[in-house]
Structure formats: structure tokens, C-alpha cells
Amino acid sequence: GEDVEQSLFLSVREGDSSVINCTYTDSSSTYLYWYKQEPGAGLQLLTYIFSNMDMKQDQRLTVLLNKKDKHLSLRIADTQTGDSAIYFCAERKAAGNKLTFGGGTRVLVKP
């Protein structure tokens, strides 16, 4: 199966919170990342978390990491229409140190 899995789609109303989930399989992952891709554009790094942390907050973004369950989430507070994009989680494994992307979650923010 896939190393990093995400749900395909999330619809949210403007002003609500969005939660995007990701599961990974490799317990030796050192860093986990969230990237955003807007239509027709490249990927933009939003935030990352080191594997010895449980939570990281950066303005409207909150990353939660459950190492036991190998589950990563990204919460976007007060979601805006400009947050509509595809969000990719990615893991960096200790062995090989390569970045593995999940399949991406398309987030649609409705006014």
C-alpha cells in the first residue's frame, strides 16, 4: 500500500476550521511536512514538525502528530477562500532521507 495516505477531498465553509488528516507507515520518519499547491502553481511549504514533537502552532495552522498511531493532522482556523488548494503531507524517512508525498487532499472553501 501507499506509504503516506490522505483523504481525497474536504469541503468547508468560510470561517470554519478545516482539519486535514494524513497517515504514514514508517516509524523512523524524522520530519513530517505540509505543503500547499494552488491551481497551476508549484508547492509551497506551509509548516513541518519534528517527530519528537506532538504539536506545532503557526498562526492559523496547527499541526498535531500522534506517533503511536502514525497520524498527522493539519488544522486551519478561520478558513478563507484563499485556502482552497491541494494539501500534501510528506514524510522524510531516516533511512535514505528522501521525501515521500501523500496523494494530496483537495480542500474547497465555500463562501
Added chain:
Amino acid sequence: DTEVTQTPKHLVMGMTNKKSLKCEQHMGHRAMYWYKQKAKKPPELMFVYSYEKLSINESVPSRFSPECPNSSLLNLHLHALQPEDSALYLCASSPGREYTGELFFGEGSRLTVL
């Protein structure tokens, strides 16, 4: 300057053509990457250059030929491509050593092979 610039933004080529994609960054990054992204899929790593030397080739067909003339430039030479090579080609760079996940991406070059 915190940008990775890719040219051209769009490219249409026949299967017998030779073309090149170009990527430039002036952030002083010493690792540069080529990724291929098909529609509705995540990016797939193709090549990594570290300190201007090719360090990773993900078993990419030889019809794709990377080149790193200096630490700011990365090219991808294309020859005898197939229609299934049509995709968005993304260049990225990272500071310090290679393999970091903190990648700075360009906007991509959208390639169509007829």
C-alpha cells in the same frame, strides 16, 4: 530573492523534438531537484543535484537528461519523449545539504508531448 524561476511555463513538443526546461534560483541553495507531477497526483522525484553533482537519479529514462551548469541553474534536456511524459515538471531547491524536506518550488513547466 526567495524565488525559484522556471522557463518556459508551457511547452508543446513532438516526439522527435529536442527541448530544454530551465530552472534558476538565487537563494544560495546547494541542492536542486526535478520532480514530475501528473494530474491529480503527488510530485514524483526524478533527479537531485547536490553541490552541482548528480546525487540521485530515480531510474528516470535516458530521454530525460539533467544538467547543473552552476549552483544557481538546473536544466532538464528532453529528447524523443512519449505522450505519457506529458506532465507538470517542477524544479525545487533546498538550503544546506540535500534530502531536506524544506523545499522551495518553482511554478512548474507544463509539458505536452504530441
